[in-house]
Amino acid sequence: VTSQAGVVLEKLDNFVGQFGYAVPLDLGAKGSCQIGGNLATHAGGSRFVRYGPLRHAVVGIQAVLGDGTIVDSLNSVRRNNTGYDFSSLLVGSEGTLAVITAASLACVQRPIAVQAAMLLCSSFDDVKKVLLLARERLGENISALEMMDGAAVQLALSSLSHIRDPCPEVRSNFYVLAEAAGANTKLVNEAMDSFVESVLAAGVAENGVVSQDDSQCRDLWLSRESLLDAAMVASSAVFMYDVSLPLQ
Structure with missing residues (x-):
């Protein structure tokens, strides 16, 4: 285009x-x-x-x-x-x-099927392990993988009334938003289920939630995309950086 x-x-x-x-x-x-x-x-x-x-x-x-x-x-x-x-x-x-x-x-x-999951990790080392499991289990269906620290998520929840807590019963140091997308709904759902099960079985996530429909998927993404808005509501001085860091 x-x-x-x-x-x-x-x-x-x-x-x-x-x-x-x-x-x-x-x-x-x-x-x-x-x-x-x-x-x-x-x-x-x-x-x-x-x-x-x-x-x-x-x-x-x-x-x-x-x-x-x-x-x-x-x-x-x-x-x-x-x-x-x-x-x-x-x-x-x-x-x-x-x-x-x-x-x-x-x-x-444009993918026909999209499913998202929010996983709660206690350490950044666990976040890196989630990344490896995502590539292994989601394969070509992996569409996005975003990490948010717990302080940023809590800031969004306290500053913006339209943000829903993905796991209200648990607090964590890190939140990982994973998304799978593809042309086959059954295969995408199976890949996401396999990924979440493997993450929980490996003990690299304390808890997690998987979207059941498009509305829940949008809610999970809203918690990620509203972090900057939350920071600007909480403070008049916000400095934005776009940096790349090695995982080691």
């Missing part, structure tokens, strides 16, 4: 969804962030674990250089070996090389 830079991510995803496709990027700010900004900052998003970096989905980019020159590499061909790869150079450049004005993105098949 070819989109202008000012198109909001959620609107673009809804548009391609009419044809059974999805944009391989999902953010908590999807209702306000724009495609140009996503590309300029090389946004990662919660679907990174399944689709990889956003750069891999870029087929072409149109941009304006500082002297007004228009660089146009928009095309509908995924494999293009001609000339320099300007698109990859501009993704993540944050406007230092050019201003992105449009982009062609390779969309993915």
Whole structure:
């Protein structure tokens, strides 16, 4: 799909969804962030674990250089070996090389079945073990894997009235949100059940809850995507960072 830079991510995803496709990027700010900004900052998003970096989905980019020159590499061909790869150079450049004005993105098949689970872990070592079990048990169905510390979750629950406690009877140091998605509902559900059972059997999670319908799945995601809103309600000074750290 070819989109202008000012198109909001959620609107673009809804548009391609009419044809059974999805944009391989999902953010908590999807209702306000724009495609140009996503590309300029090389946004990662919660679907990174399944689709990889956003750069891999870029087929072409149109941009304006500082002297007004228009660089146009928009095309509908995924494999293009001609000339320099300007698109990859501009993704993540944050406007230092050019201003992105449009982009062609390779969309993915929109999954038919989606199921989420929230798991409670006592230590970060257990969180890492959950990650390994997720890759083993969910396989190609793994769609997202997000970690939240207990303090952030409690802040969201105390600051925002619309957030539901995923496990009200238990408090934990870490919360792991896992999502499985695919074309076959039965296979997705079986994979998620196998994953949750293996995590609990291995003792790397103290408790957990699995979504039973789309509404419960959205509630689990809301607890993750509302963390920034909760921080801004609780404090007037919020500093946001996007960093990558080794698991060791």
